[in-house]
Amino acid sequence: MTTTITLVQGDITHQSADAIVNAANSSLLGGGGVDGAIHRRGGPEILAECRALRASRYGRGLPTGQAVATTAGRLDARWVIHTVGPVHQGPGSDPEPLASCYRESLRVADELGARTVAFPAISTGVYRWPMDDAARIAVETVRNTPTAVDEVRFVLFDDRAYEAFARRLG
């Protein structure tokens, strides 16, 4: 089974996919950036499920590098997979937690039976991960993770992000 990696520039909340990945924070209760956009456009059903997950499984929050799914409310998707990226700590930051976000999101996607998965550039906004390095980690990790997902689509918000990912894909 081969996974095709595609690139799109735009707003991930306008994508049609089986699963849309959210660059969340460990509270799972929303925030700014792509997280805010997903909750705004997806509607209150997503937040209600996140609250239920907090109450049942993640009383201390979802740890960095892990992923969990909810339904997708009004988005054109079946599921939102929430993952918590690491905050960049400066030069020499450990790439492993960011790689883990991609691996764990794909693991959850496989559990759900999702065949198309849209990812934003996790950690490259509020969490300040340098775009080129984040693109390298994202592309390498997806290429090296065995999965039944047919299409991994990176949805990049601006030119700079799109170009960084395009360079990595080659």
Ligand code: AR6
């Ligand atoms: N579609 C696609 N990409 C987007 C969109 C969108 N609608 N909006 C922003 N981006 P960020 P993080 C890009 O800050 O760095 C939140 O408050 C953006 O340009 O959304 O992982 C959470 O609650 C950037 O390249 O996520 C957390 O507290 C990328 O998405 C914290 O921010 C990620 O930027 C997570 O920070």
